Amino acid sequence: MLKKETKIAIVGGGVAGSSIALYLGQLGLNVTLFEKESSLVSGPPFCHLHAGGNLYREISDEQCVKLLKQSIDFLRFYPFIVDYRPTVIVLPTSDSGTPDALLPRLELLKGEYEALITANQNNEVLGESADYYTLYSKEQIEVLKQQPVVSKPQTCDEWMIPVAKNIDLDKVQFPLIMVQEYGLNLFRLAAGASLALEQIDNVTLRTKTIVSNIQEECNADGWRITYIKDDETYYESFDYLINAAGFRSGKIDDLLGVPCKRMVEFKAAYVSQWKSCSDTLWPEIIFHGERGTPRGMGQFTPYPGGYFQLHGMTKEITLYEDGLVSNTALSCQPQLGQNFIEKIEKSWSQEETDQRTKSAIKHLSQFIPAFSQAQVGSKPLFGAQQIPGDDPTLRVAEVSFPAARYARCEIVKVSSVIDMIDTVIEQFIELGFLDRSVQGKRDVEYLTGLTEADITRYAEVLCKERDYPISLGNRNVSSKH
Missing domain, CATH: 3.30.9.10 (D-Amino Acid Oxidase, subunit A, domain 2)
Incomplete structure (x- = not known):
């Protein structure tokens, strides 16, 4: 089904980085997720499922x-x-x-x-x-x-x-x-993704970690990443790099010298x-x-x-x-x-x-x-x-591949993350990292096994840690699930 030794580095633990780490991890790939903050999904706010984009009259x-x-x-x-x-x-x-x-x-x-x-x-x-x-x-x-x-x-x-x-x-x-x-709910996504990722043995979470340098390996079939954690510098090699660094994505592009806009x-x-x-x-x-x-x-x-x-x-x-x-x-x-x-x-x-x-x-x-x-x-x-790009009204974007063995994930709305995952999976199949039989499979057992009580409890913890009212981690009582 896959090459067990394939190592994937994901820089950025926001919605894009956490979601693709979950998906690749449950397929058995060796994934390391680097996140600058102490917890996952701590980026810009989202609160709305844009099921039709009715907030935006100006988009197509x-x-x-x-x-x-x-x-x-x-x-x-x-x-x-x-x-x-x-x-x-x-x-x-x-x-x-x-x-x-x-x-x-x-x-x-x-x-x-x-x-x-x-x-x-x-x-x-x-x-x-x-x-x-x-x-x-x-x-x-x-x-x-x-x-x-x-x-x-x-x-x-x-x-x-x-x-x-x-x-x-x-x-x-x-x-x-x-x-x-x-x-x-941002806090519930952060809680659920964190709880699920902690269960996957082949996913390594490196929070409070800064990626300071990335260099192409001499044989051009991977990347050597330098990172700093607890004031110590470490080096590690990977077969593939996913840039999910959010608004700091350009810093990774600069390290690699790839074109961008x-x-x-x-x-x-x-x-x-x-x-x-x-x-x-x-x-x-x-x-x-x-x-x-x-x-x-x-x-x-x-x-x-x-x-x-x-x-x-x-x-x-x-x-x-x-x-x-x-x-x-x-x-x-x-x-x-x-x-x-x-x-x-x-x-x-x-x-x-x-x-x-x-x-x-x-x-x-x-x-x-x-x-x-x-x-x-x-x-x-x-x-x-x-x-x-250069269109501030853009609301739909997912992923691009500006260099070999490198994916740049730039979702604008969180709901684009599934299309992003599908596109990355297609490239992994072409590279031989995964078998085509995995294409289109959506269920992640580590997510479906989570309980409502555990998600709510962890979401409330994250609210407290980030100095927000715990109500922001809860659903209203009329919700279906």
Whole structure:
């Protein structure tokens, strides 16, 4: 089936690096995963299963369809990280677009989802295709506004009740649109991936480790990696190198001298707590808007315990001046300003945390007036995201092979990781590392054997270690699994 001595080095233990380590490890390959931080999956925040890309009006239908397929694959691979609640798409009255303009794409996605289910019944993970999206007129919302909140909502109408009761109906266009795009939990993915990898004997985890140099072996059939751990320098040889270093991917490219073109964007989401809503289960709500203006998109993402993760696509909230940078002819690594590096590697000031979180609360309160009572919940969720090429609106990217025995993984959305794995597996088959019989196999027994209690317990530990409320590691009680 494979060459037992084949050794694979993966640099970076984020979603891409951890996922491919899991997959290759369960196939029996000898894998070493290098991670700079003390735990896995500690990069830029993610919270949303983009099963159709309905957050992004500006991207192509082709990208949306691909995001739908990738999201289904990702949900099937990591079911324990999904928060099964819908998303409500709202267009403010101040927005230049209309809800009707979104309908052709929604119909396209509904048809694509139906086709995926027809091809494989196991793809029916977003509910029935007929329910992929639901429209709500103002009259329907007025009726729901009179209904009592349901403690464990199951139907679209039950999920919509808190929205109907709290949203300013004079500031939004109708119909409102509910889509089956669910939530994703970063801490639960980190917990599950870590627990699974610890069980695989042929996977070595090297956390708190810095890769300082990489050189091609003299016979050009592998790589010699120099790394530093506990102030000691070590050397090790590998047959294949996978660059999953996230926004630091360019540093690896520079060591290898390969061609590149990429951008890096600093990202932050803000954590608030609305104590009076601690027992209410909400859908996610997206208020569309023009990026970079005071009317930029608002994202209202619920967690248990009245915590809400907030995005506001304005320069006072999520977007930063000089927060998007490109590489130069001299280096593959785009250079973020020192103020961003300090946030990533050290800490946020309390002043900036308070200022930007309160700005985010104010931004969402223009549509949900009672949310003005919310308070700062913790430091922000943050990190830097690599974007291959020169298109900042790109949302679908996976992997490239700029040199022999070298894969550069640059996912933009976490759901792209399964396509990334499939492409790497195809190359490993061609190199003779694996037999073709493994192609297309998706189940990882080390993941399916994890218990809900163990995942939740470890996710809460990671929240504490990273100074976040433990609620951020939990699912809402209405989740299916």
